[in-house]
Amino acid sequence: MIKVNNRPIEWQEGMTIKKLINSLKYSYPVLIVTINGEHIPREKYEEAAVADGDDVKIIHPIAGG
Amino acid sequence: MSCVLTAEKVQKLKAARKVLKEIKYEPAKLEKGYANKTLYINLSDNSIVSKDVTEKMKDVFIGGKGFGLWYLWNAVAPSTKWNDPENEIVISPGPVGGITQYPGAGKSLVVSLSPTTGSVVDSNVGGHFGPLLKFSGWDALEIQGKADQEVIVFIDGNKGTISIEEAPLEAVDTHLIIEELTEMYAESEEDKRNISVVSSGTAAQNSLIGLLNFSFYDKRRKSPRVKQAGRGGIGTVFRDKNIKAVVVKFNGVKGDLNNPVDLKKIQELGIKLHKEIHDFDAIQTQKREVGTANLVEIMNDYDLLPVNNFKYGYHPETWKIDSKQIKKKVTQNMPDGCWYGCSMACAKAVDGFELKTGPYKGHKVLIDGPEYETVAAVGSNLGIFDLEHILECNFYCDTYGVDTISLGTTTAFLMECYESNILNKEITGGLELTFGNKDAAMELLHQMSRGEGFSKIAGQGVRKIKELLVKEYGADSHFLNDIGMENKGMEYSQYISKESLAQQGGYAMTNKGPQHDEAWLIFMDMVNNQIPSFEDKAEALHYFPMFRTWFGLMGLCKLPWNDIEPADNRQTSEPAKVPEHVQNYVELFNSVTGKTIDKKELIVQSERVYNFQRIFNIKMGFGQSLHDNPPYRSVGPVTVEEYLSRQDRYDQQMKELIGVDPEGKTIEEKMQITRKYREDQYDELRQTVYKRRGWTENGIPTLEHIKNLGIDFPEVVEVLKKHL
Structure with missing residues (x-):
């Protein structure tokens, strides 16, 4: 189990930030991603591994609309 | 554009014109973003009056929507209906409006009593009208009364003339009339860019949901185009006053016309x-x-x-x-x-x-x-x-x-x-x-x-x-x-708010009705989970409506605030607020007006106007807790098919959030349990928001709060005292 934005999500073997974003259908073009507080730049999403128990934040910096 | 507008037709339109009233004026030179004059026109008796803008008006109401609310407050009684002659349409750009150096500075704010809500409504719109009006010497245009025939109001900011003209032959539909009037009032192709037309259309006069179009001339396309003040039915008020169009003409737009201090x-x-x-x-x-x-x-x-x-x-x-x-x-x-x-x-x-x-x-x-x-x-x-x-x-x-x-x-x-x-x-x-x-x-x-x-x-x-x-x-x-x-x-505007309690409040706890220009919190709430507690949501429902109100006081567009973000925005403590851009706005206001606000005072400027608008609603018989009730469709699933379409989600929430096992329950039972939970959540949020905003449990601003804000005018206190 991992936490994404403080909500529990089932962890899966081989999970990366890119796979996680895709599975959550997070298509908003500007995201702020951290794993256990460490910032993950956009170009590292594919290789950034998510381990079981990680605390992931995927913040959509939008209060607009 | 498709219509063939011949010189002959233009001559015919002009020939049918009859000037009902014309006055000359000396266009005011702008000082620190203000002309310090507003224009009042009454179409019942064709009076045209110049009013002075007081320092108090600027301090308390700033401009734009603030000026509109203040003028309308003084124009109408609690018994006034949208189609009474006393109702006004007020258009004002605000002190920052019209600058050409910073993106998104051409907005106009329109205020009136709404045909659909019965109370005060505001709507913001792009196009060139607001800035050209200000450069013509007017911080606001106030139109009251009702013409007994179709009229056009024409303001020439270079010649210093204002006329009310009978307009029997012009079209009503916007794509036609903006072309006709741009052609009629321009002296050359180059001159067309100096004209802006406010118009509506044939459906506005046959419905209550009419809008206003504000034109600007696109010189690349060689055609006038329009932006819309859509919300609240102000186009219907416009047509009810027998106005076909309001036209402003000003030649000489330059970057320093606001005469800013820096x-x-x-x-x-x-x-x-x-x-x-x-x-x-x-x-x-x-x-x-x-x-x-x-x-x-x-x-x-x-x-x-x-x-x-x-x-x-x-x-x-x-x-x-x-x-x-x-x-x-x-x-x-x-x-x-x-x-x-x-x-x-x-x-x-x-x-x-x-x-x-x-x-x-x-x-x-x-x-x-x-x-x-x-x-x-x-x-x-x-x-x-x-x-x-x-x-x-x-x-x-x-x-x-x-x-x-x-x-x-x-x-x-x-x-x-x-x-x-x-x-x-x-x-x-x-x-x-x-x-x-x-x-x-x-x-x-x-x-x-x-x-x-x-x-x-x-x-x-x-x-x-x-x-x-x-x-x-x-x-x-x-x-x-x-x-x-x-x-x-x-x-409602077009977002599903069922899974964002904060946005349910962002829609239903608004001043004018469920338009998302006060607060759009869905991602912060539903996706980011950044505002989990009632207090967090209430803080967001305080800050964002106040912050976003400010655009409407200035003549500014919201989009350049957060539809573009600095590279390092992610490293700030509150990226959703886009702190660097907030600071830009503080400095922009100070650089135009010479005042010295900071980001806290920016919020207070909005808070004054926001609370005044709430009290205006109360004056008109609205603005209390019961008027902040949302339709259940915006809160949760109304029908069985709706529940079934997201059954896994609702069942999971029942288990995890409500603490009830959905196993063995009928759909109807589950819908009832879900509904009670969601409605209770909304009620708790409402009370938390009211408290944060300085209002009573019934949603009435307290006397202490309005005193702190400096809007405790006798007429405001009188309205409030009836409800406290």
Whole structure:
């Protein structure tokens, strides 16, 4: 189990930030991603591994609309 | 544009003109963003009066929407109705409005009593009118009274003349009249860019959801174009006053006309933002390519795009109407700002669109947009996934003068009523108003222009239709109140708020009704989970409505605030607020006016006006807790099919959030449990928000609070005391 934005999500073997974003259908073009507080730049999403128990934040910096 | 406007026709229009009143004036020179004069016109007796702007007005109400509210407050009594001569239309740009160095500085704010809400409404709009009005020497235009024949008001800011003219031959529909008037008042092709026209359309006079179009001349396309003040039915007020158009002409727009105290600083701020837009727009929100339509597929992905009267938030056919398809239609690589210097350039246009229906069938026209709201309102929310239809509907709504949001939400409601057997062909006059029936939806709009058939009911808006269906056809009022997406008499804008408690408040705890320009908190709440507690949500429902009110005081557009973000925004403690841009606005205001506010005082400036508007609502018989009740459709699933469509989600929430095992329960039982929980949550949020805003449990600002804000004028206190 991992936490994404403080909500529990089932962890899966081989999970990366890119796979996680895709599975959550997070298509908003500007995201702020951290794993256990460490910032993950956009170009590292594919290789950034998510381990079981990680605390992931995927913040959509939008209060607009 | 399609109409053939010959020199002969223009001569004929001019010859039929009769000047009813004309005055000369000395245009005021602007000082620190203000002309310090406002223009009052009464169409009942054709009086034209110049009013002084006091320091107190500037300190308390700032400008824009603030000036509009203050003038309207003084013009109307609690008994005044929208169609009484006493009602006014006030247009004001605000002190920062008209600068050309910083993107998004050409907005006008329009204030009036609304035909659908019965209370005060404000609507913001681009186009050139507001800045040209100010450069002509007026911080606001106040129109009261009612003309006894069709008139045009013309302000010439160079010659210093104001005239009220009989206009018997001009068209009413916007795409025609803006072309006629631009042609008539311009002395040359070059001069056309100095003209801006406010107009409405034929459907505005036959419905309560009329809008105002504000024109600007696109010299590349050699055509006038329009932006819309859509919300609240102000176009209907405009036509009820027998106004065909208000025209302003000013030649000589320059970057320093506001006479700001620190032009260099404004230039620095502007250059910084232009660079951000240049560097990041393509990878952020693509405003320069598709305007606001980039949201279509995003909202669909997050289950937030309204489908079939806000029942669902997703539809598999959305790809047919998303921004990729829209991008193929809107002309690319053309600077598209609706005011000079706006590099965000979101005012997209479809050129040479051939109309397939209606009185202008076969004409090739220019269509403004489509905006996200329009795509959702007249597309997905009606179950229509046909871009050609959406564009056609967009054009006709604009030229007929009808708000796409209110029309879409109302039609969606009618379609659900039809499919629920509350309406039938006998009542609709043969229109088969089922979801997805684009021909019926289009015919309803054309009827509205002609003032015929079922549109006479449809054009009343959701609240009045609900009342009629209950009274005349014995419909179930409980069900209609659940599915009728209105609050305070205004139709909801186009976002699903079921999974964001904060946004339910962001819609229903607004001053004018459920338009998302006060607060759009869905991602912060539902996706980011950044505001989990009631207190967190209440803080957001304090800060964002106050912050966003400020744009309307200044003459500024909201988009350059957070639809573009600095590279290091992610490293700030509150990225949703875009702190660097907030600081830009502080410095922009100070650089124009010479005042010395900080970001806290910015919020207080808004808070004064926001609370004043709340009290204005109270004065008009609204503005209390009961008026902040949302329709249940915006809070949770109303119907069985809705619950079943997201059953896993609702069942999981029942288990984890409510603490009830859904196993063995009927759908009806589960719906009841879900409803009670969600309604209780909303009530708790409401009380927490009221407390944060300095209001009583009934939503009334306390005397102490308004005293702290410095708006405890005797007439304000008098209104409040009746309710405290």
